Amino acid sequence: xxxxxxxxxxxxxxxxxxxxxxxxxxxxxxxxxxxxxxxxxxxxxxxxxxxxxxxxxxxxxxxxxxxxxxxxxxxxxxxxxxxxxxxxxxxxxxxxxxxxxxxxxxxxxxxxxxxxxxxxxxxxxxxxxxxxxxxxxxxxxxxxxxxxxxxxxxxxxxxxxxxxxxxxxxxxxxxxxxxxxxxxxxxxxxxxxxxxxxxxxxxxxxxxxxxxxxxxxxxxxxxxxxxxxxxxxxxxxxxxxxxxxxxxxxxxxxxxxxxxxxxxxxxxxxxxxxxxxxxxxxxxxxxxxxxxxxxxxxxxxxxxxxxxxxxxxxxxxxxxxxxxxxxxxxxxxxxxxxxxxxxxxxxxxxxxxxxxxxxxxxxxxxxxxxxxxxxxxxxxxxxxxxxxxxxxxxxxxxxxxxxxxxxxxxxxxxxxxxxxxxxxxxxxxxxxxxxxxxxxxxxxxxxxxxxxxxxxxxxxxxxxxxxxxxxxxxxxxxxxxxxxxxxxxxxxxxxxxxxxxxxxxxxxxxxxxxxxxxxxxxxxxxxxxxxxxxxxxxxxxxxxxxxxxxxxxxxxxxxxxxxxxxxxxxxxxxxxxxxxxxxxxxxxxxxxxxxxxxxxxxxxxxxxxxx
Amino acid sequence: xxxxxxxxxxxxxxxxxxxxxxxxxxxxxxxxxxxxxxxxxxxxxxxxxxxxxxxxxxxxxxxxxxxxxxxxxxxxxxxxxxxxxxxxxxxxxxxxxxxxxxxxxxx
Numbered sequence: 219x220x221x222x223x224x225x226x227x228x229x230x231x232x233x234x235x236x237x238x239x240x241x242x243x244x245x246x247x248x249x250x251x252x253x254x255x256x257x258x259x260x261x262x263x264x265x266x267x268x269x270x271x272x273x274x275x276x277x278x279x280x281x282x283x284x285x286x287x288x289x290x291x292x293x294x295x296x297x298x299x300x301x302x303x304x305x306x307x308x309x310x311x312x313x314x315x316x317x318x319x320x321x322x323x324x325x326x327x328x329x330x331x332x333x334x335x336x337x338x339x340x341x342x343x344x345x346x347x348x349x350x351x352x353x354x355x356x357x358x359x360x361x362x363x364x365x366x367x368x369x370x371x372x373x374x375x376x377x378x379x380x381x382x383x384x385x386x387x388x389x390x391x392x393x394x395x396x397x398x399x400x401x402x403x404x405x406x407x408x409x410x411x412x413x414x415x416x417x418x419x420x421x422x423x424x425x426x427x428x429x430x431x432x433x434x435x436x437x438x439x440x441x442x443x444x445x446x447x448x449x450x451x452x453x454x455x456x457x458x459x460x461x462x463x464x465x466x467x468x469x470x471x472x473x474x475x476x477x478x479x480x481x482x483x484x485x486x487x488x489x490x491x492x493x494x495x496x497x498x499x500x501x502x503x504x505x506x507x508x509x510x511x512x513x514x515x516x517x518x519x520x521x522x523x524x525x526x527x528x529x530x531x532x533x534x535x536x537x538x539x540x541x542x543x544x545x546x547x548x549x550x551x552x553x554x555x556x557x558x559x560x561x562x563x564x565x566x567x568x569x570x571x572x573x574x575x576x577x578x579x580x581x582x583x584x585x586x587x588x589x590x591x592x593x594x595x596x597x598x599x600x601x602x603x604x605x606x607x608x609x610x611x612x613x614x615x616x617x618x619x620x621x622x623x624x625x626x627x628x629x630x631x632x633x634x635x636x637x638x639x640x641x642x643x644x645x646x647x648x649x650x651x652x653x654x655x656x657x658x659x660x661x662x663x664x665x666x667x668x669x670x671x672x673x674x675x676x677x678x679x680x681x682x683x684x685x686x687x688x689x690x691x692x693x694x695x696x697x698x699x700x701x702x703x704x705x706x707x708x709x710x711x712x713x714x715x716x717x718x719x720x721x722x723x724x725x726x727x728x729x730x731x732x733x734x735x736x737x738x739x740x741x742x743x744x745x746x747x748x749x750x751x752x753x754x755x756x757x758x759x760x761x762x763x764x765x766x767x768x769x770x771x772x773x774x775x776x777x778x779x780x781x782x783x784x785x786x787x788x789x790x791x792x793x794x795x796x797x798x799x800x801x802x803x804x805x806x807x808x809x810x811x812x813x814x815x816x817x818x819x820x821x822x823x824x825x826x827x828x829x
Numbered sequence: 830x831x832x833x834x835x836x837x838x839x840x841x842x843x844x845x846x847x848x849x850x851x852x853x854x855x856x857x858x859x860x861x862x863x864x865x866x867x868x869x870x871x872x873x874x875x876x877x878x879x880x881x882x883x884x885x886x887x888x889x890x891x892x893x894x895x896x897x898x899x900x901x902x903x904x905x906x907x908x909x910x911x912x913x914x915x916x917x918x919x920x921x922x923x924x925x926x927x928x929x930x931x932x933x934x935x936x
Contacts, residue, residue: 450901454931457860465858466930469905492862680932682910783908 221431222284222733223247224327228348230341232415233274233333237348242327248736249822250753251709251746252283252327257299257310258753260330267760271303271407272389272414274334280321280380280420283711284734287322287428289440291447292508292713294319298380302406303414304391304566304622305642305667307758307767309406312671312708313380314505315398317422320378324424335416340368340381344423353418358384360559361396368421381419382409383561385609389413390620392566392608396558400513400529401505404563406644406666431735439732443719447509451718455512459502460532461491463648464540470680471783472650475540476595477572478639478773480781481650485545489535498547500527510715516551523548523602528555533670536648537568538605542575543595553605560609566622569645571604573623574615576637582630589613636772642667642763651774653784654679655689659797660697662770663811665754671714673700687784689793694801702747709750749821752805752813756823765811768798851923855885856905858930861896864889875920878904878913881927903932 219225220242229238242256250259260279269275278300285293296318302309321329324345331341338353356364364381379397386393386409393409394402403409412418430436446452454462467473468486475483487493494516504511518526528551538544538553557564571593577583578593585592589607591600593615607616619626624643627635639646644667651658660675661668670676675697679686684693703723707714710730720726723740730738738746755763770789779787802809806817818824852869853876870884886894896902904911905928906919921927 450899453901454859457931462859462931466903466905466928466932469856469858469908469928470910471908492858680910682912 219429220244220247221429221735222288223252224322224325224428226326227281227328227330228326228343230329230331230348230350231333232331232335232339232350232417235350237350240330247284247734249746250750251706251730253281253295253297253312253711254310254705254708255746255750255753256281256328256709257297258308258750258757261299261301261308262753262757262760264330264332265301265757269301271301271306271309272410274332274415276301276411276414278331278408278411278415278417279328280331281328282318282322283709285710285712285729286318288430288733289437289507290712290729290733291440291443291719292505292510292716293711294506295711295713296321297708297711298395298403298408300408300411301761302391302408302644302666303389303410304407305644307642307667307761307763308665308754309408309411310666311394311403311405311408312711313395313397313401313403314508314713315401316378316506317380317397318711319428319506320422320424322424322428323426324422325426329420331415331417334414338416338418340417340419340421342372342421345425356381356418357387360384361561362399362559364419365397365399368419372421374423377421377423379419379421382412382417383559383609385561385611385620386410386413387418388611388620390562390609390611391625392562392570392620392622394561394563396561398505400515400558402558402563405565405669409561430733432732436729436732439728443716444509446719447716449719452510452715455510455715456502458491458495459512459514459530461494461514461530461535463532464490464536465492467650467680469783470653471779471781471787472653472680472686473540474536474646474648474650475781476543477541477569477576477637478646478651479576479777479779481653481779481784481787482781483540483545486540488545489539489547489550491532494530494535494547498530498551505713508713510713512715516547518548518551521548523552526552526555528552528558530554533648534564534568537565537572538601541568541572541648542601544598544601545596546598549598549602553602556602556606556609560606562605562609565647566645567605567608569639570608570619570623570626571601573626573634573638574604574619575601577630577634582632582634586614587618588615591615636776639771639773640668641770642767644668646771649676650779650784651770652687652779652787652789654686655789656684656686656693656696658770658774658789659689659693659794659801660700663697663768663798663801665751665758671704673697673704674714675700687787689789689797691796691800691803693797694799695804697801698804701751702744705747705750706743709746745821749823752817752821752823755807755813759812763811765798765809768811769794853881853921853923854926855881856926856928858928860931861929864893872921872923875922877920878916881921897929901931903930904928905930
């Protein structure tokens with residue numbers, strides 16, 4: 219029996235109600251590790267050609283990694299994946315909280331969901347027992363209410379719940395999946411996939427244990443890792459949480475504001491992590507098995523949104539704040555609460571509302587189009603109301619923007635796509651494109667669309683290790699290296715905030731070795747990361763991805779930034795072309811970005827793994 | 830428009846304030862806020878990074894030196910994160926802006 223893995227996963231056919239056990243082959247676990255790797259493996263092998271993402275044909279999977287439920291710090295994570303209704307390519311999101319370890323304790327590595335339930339349903343997994351239960355009374359409820367109601371119904375406060383809100387039910391391609399109130403499978407519309415399957419929630423209760431290969435040595439090593447988690451490498455997350463980025467990025471001219479037109483925000487201090495800690499943060503909480511505690515919970519104390527409570531991270535704060543020209547932390551906290559409870563990704567919501575604000579200011583949207591809202595940059599009340607309408611597909615504005623900036627621009631026309639800040643139709647994260655150009659290459663080549671989490675390529679820019687205002691061919695290798703390592707981290711699955719506690723890749727490989735017993739060194743581990751990334755890419759190739767999909771939005775090439783720090787910055791198209799070719803070269807893909815046969819053979823993806 | 834964008838090292842006069850005569854602006858982010866939000870350090874001519882730290886220690890107390898020289902401190906000179914070893918060979922002069930922070934990068 220494999221160690222670290224339960225060795226089996228559930229197959230749930232919602233159309234027929236059939237539930238089956240399937241076994242995870244050891245060679246697949248070795249090749250793809252877990253998490254992201256198993257999402258890529260599942261989707262590549264099981265989603266039919268041409269499957270509509272919002273049809274019964276799409277396959278939705280939930281996977282854990284081998285470290286979930288073990289003593290490894292910050293390891294209770296899980297991933298959900300499907301063909302994305304937002305991008306049409308591979309979709310997935312990783313969430314923290316307790317779902318990962320709970321599912322492993324219940325005796326399962328994952329759940330693969332197919333078909334469509336005839337009526338609202340939720341899946342309840344309690345150790346070896348699995349039930350499909352009626353969710354009619356939960357349909358229309360917020361994610362927070364759904365969690366509580368399921369625990370009440372099943373009379374067990376320890377049950378972990380992943381659920382969608384009304385936005386997922388309404389099939390917004392920005393819809394996410396929430397667990398533990400404040401944790402989300404955020405990006406690429408996985409909530410809409412659940413909604414399309416009439417699947418309101420997955421509830422899990424597990425009371426078993428996860429066996430590891432070398433327990434004593436693992437416990438000893440983890441003791442050291444826990445100490446490191448409390449040390450200087452993670453101090454930055456403990457003090458202010460990720461909103462610490464606001465003032466630093468503002469100083470560096472890479473804090474997007476006014477729909478990415480600028481890289482600084484004149485009221486950055488008002489929405490900084492420093493101000494937030496002093497005026498808003500009620501408590502700081504941690505995920506299970508996490509000694510860091512990065513999650514800062516804000517409470518609005520006064521004004522029209524008094525009593526609002528929400529978890530605040532940099533991305534949410536930035537895109538709903540400075541990127542909308544909004545300097546009101548109360549309003550931003552309210553907008554995040556709306557997104558979290560109604561079930562929409564805050565990054566996409568912020569970037570979509572800021573697109574609408576720019577369209578309004580350019581005269582492309584009228585007040586009537588916006589249901590009477592003065593949707594100008596900086597109007598905090600209008601931002602909050604626009605977010606609510608987006609989540610509920612309400613009114614003219616809600617109908618226009620519920621499926622994100624790219625689709626809204628398609629409907630509006632009049633060149634408004636030029637300022638829809640997307641790649642592969644997914645909204646850009648909170649990093650300025652033209653003053654962080656390695657980051658831009660990493661975002662635009664990401665398999666799931668504009669994504670800061672696939673390679674961490676912003677790091678060399680922010681840390682001043684490269685000329686961030688220019689690109690060259692060598693940046694491709696930077697993105698390639700980051701992607702391979704992050705593919706491993708996302709497959710184990712460990713929190714990226716702990717990457718600094720590992721001295722080198724050997725230590726990460728050691729964790730996998732101690733948990734699974736696999737004879738795996740750093741080099742082989744990174745090769746697994748490369749294999750995983752290529753499997754995800756191959757899924758996209760099946761659905762028609764090409765070189766043209768790996769470019770940032772037009773604004774990056776056509777408009778210069780204007781601000782105090784990065785004034786005049788723009789991406790040179792020739793430099794970008796060269797850097798993109800450098801990336802394909804590092805990846806051993808052809809000039810269209812398609813993996814070569816020789817590469818697939820080298821990675822063992824040719825015949826042994828069914829490609 | 831910042832100068833020297835194409836150069837290998839992107840320091841020097843980047844974003845230096847033209848009207849910053851006679852002072853270096855020091856900013857504090859994150860845990861450094863215990864020392865205030867910012868301060869103007871009167872400076873004549875050029876100073877090394879060590880000399881700046883000495884001056885700040887006088888202004889802010891011994892605990893500042895200890896905090897500022899911790900391994901995880903990030904230094905931002907004007908609009909550029911600069912490693913300590915690079916900073917130690919640079920000269921800081923009036924118009925420069927030096928920030929102390931803990932950098933996160935991602936979020």
